[in-house]
Amino acid sequence: MFGIDYSFRWRSALRALPDMLSGAWVTFETAALSMIFGVIIALLLMVMRQMNNPLARGFASTWISIARNTPSLFQIYILYFGLGSFGLHVSSWFALLAGITFNNAGYLAENFRGGLKAIPDTQMRAARSLGMNAFQAYRLIVVPQLLRIVFYPLTNQMVWAVLMTSLGVIVGLNDDLTGVTQSYNVKTFRTFEYFAIAAVLYYLIAKAIVLAARLLGWRLFRY
Template identity: 65%
Template sequence: MFNYTFQWRQALQKLPLLLDGALVTLQIALMSMAMGIALAVVLAVARNARSRWASAPATAWVEVSRNTPALFQIYMAHFGLGSFGIHLSPYLALLAGITFNNAGYLAETFRGALRAIPGTQLRAARSLGMPSIQAFRLIIMPQMFRIAFLPTTNQMVWAILMTSLGVTVGMNIDLAGVTQDINVRSFRTFEIFAIAAVIYYLIAKSVTLGARLLASRLFRY
């Protein structure tokens, strides 16, 4: 017979700790996205390059990141690198794993965006005497980011949710880690995880709605 007694008041008392964990989750997600975007731009350009010396490593990165589990990538950063004497803390291992994953997915997003931009624009900029790097930075990149803006937002949401995998390598200061610790001490599993799920949901929806609002302001024309 169902005789579970809900203790929401006891669970809600832990809300400040959960919110502190949520801030760490956001921090990791934002840092992984910033580094992932920077790497993805390089990977996207390299994949479009004619030289195999540039395209082959970039293709390998993208293939591995997109076709292996994110959990595997975090494990490799934490346990795998340890086999070679490189020991990363759970925080850094989680950050490295998510960054690696973000870079691979965003590289394909950016590569698709680059292909959507007519090549005549770059040639027109070059005909005006603009150096290739400057033309790419001032003409091509703004259009690339505009095309890839909403898909990049989806990756941000995915990065937020991926941080929950940190508990598998001992991460205990993000939202998932704090939730697990509170659950072990209080045994209020349903209530604690339900509150954490609501926090994850609100963060993800805030990012999505914020991105749509920003896009409507930035890309009116």
């Protein structure tokens, strides 16, 4: 007969909450950095895909294809264990950050390219006819419209980056939220309590990002 004899011990798990909150901050910082670097690289990849140089186009297309069609877990493994095979040793945190950044850049480059294609070519021609140079036309006309189009996909990617930081535990990262949670789990074997609290923290971080994005979007794109 099926029965449950597990006794929950939430009080002892809640004592670990300050350490888990510190880990949650490391998680958020890592995700935010991966987004900043990812956006910069994605813009470069988008520009390279528009160039006539076949090497630049090929490099950008290869990056995007690998990022979008291989698991993030493999990318982090290759950066941490694979590079070590060639004598290039990186920290767990760097491997995680680089892996998520690599993936972010691939997805965001496609978002940016799609957003750019959604802006009519007549916008650029009209700006040039008013005497703007190419840089002014992009800065004042194209980029503001592009940001409006890709803003919410950027938000979704940020949430994804936060959740993917949990993969850091597989390469020995122990100071982010999942790493701290796993450390307490190994010591106490109270798996349900600790990971339930961690899941709630991840949920709250994701919801906070979405809410902040909605408020910021309302503030920026009211008109």
